[in-house]
Amino acid sequence: xxxxxxxxxxxxxxxxxxxxxxxxxxxxxxxxxxxxxxxxxxxxxxxxxxxxxxxxxxxxxxxxxxxxxxxxxxxxxxxxxxxxxxxxxxxxxxxxxxxxxxxxxxxxxxxxxxxxxxxxxxxxxxxxxxxxxxxxxxxxxxxxxxxxxxxxxxxxxxxxxxxxxxxxxxxxxxxxxxxxxxxxxxxxxxxxxxxxxxxxxxxx
Numbered sequence: 001x002x003x004x005x006x007x008x009x010x011x012x013x014x015x016x017x018x019x020x021x022x023x024x025x026x027x028x029x030x031x032x033x034x035x036x037x038x039x040x041x042x043x044x045x046x047x048x049x050x051x052x053x054x055x056x057x058x059x060x061x062x063x064x065x066x067x068x069x070x071x072x073x074x075x076x077x078x079x080x081x082x083x084x085x086x087x088x089x090x091x092x093x094x095x096x097x098x099x100x101x102x103x104x105x106x107x108x109x110x111x112x113x114x115x116x117x118x119x120x121x122x123x124x125x126x127x128x129x130x131x132x133x134x135x136x137x138x139x140x141x142x143x144x145x146x147x148x149x150x151x152x153x154x155x156x157x158x159x160x161x162x163x164x165x166x167x168x169x170x171x172x173x174x175x176x177x178x179x180x181x182x183x184x185x186x187x188x189x190x191x192x193x194x195x196x197x198x199x200x201x202x203x204x
Contacts, residue, residue: 094142107196112183123172
């Protein structure tokens, strides 16, 4: 009986030691769990300044004033008149004159630009010189008026081009000028581009 009692006492002592050891091993686990919480809080507070900086940058960009592009306007025919003195014609008119050239008396604008007819155009028809052709042979536009003191055997008019703009005609044929031509010079191409012949008697 004494031997059995000693064995029971020894067993209880070993159990107590084992429980103590288990209790001491659980405390480091609790400490390691609390550590990430503190680091998460610090990383959250560190990210706040970058968020506020982004907000202020967005606010600044939203207050930047917009720049309006300048508007553009199509050029309109300007009034021209032969001779000196004030222009007696309203804006939008193009004055036609009798001009003496190396080819004789011809029809021209009041600024000295000789005008031409195109062989592929038909009387009263839609002008056929378009696209790159009209970049070189420029359609005469504006309301036709005759210079003061000059008479013409034919009649002036207007015809609609394919783009809707109005082109001046003489006796039903569309009129053109040669781009870049100097005043009083002629650039007729026989059989294709022809001047409008007039005479000295048309000058009064």
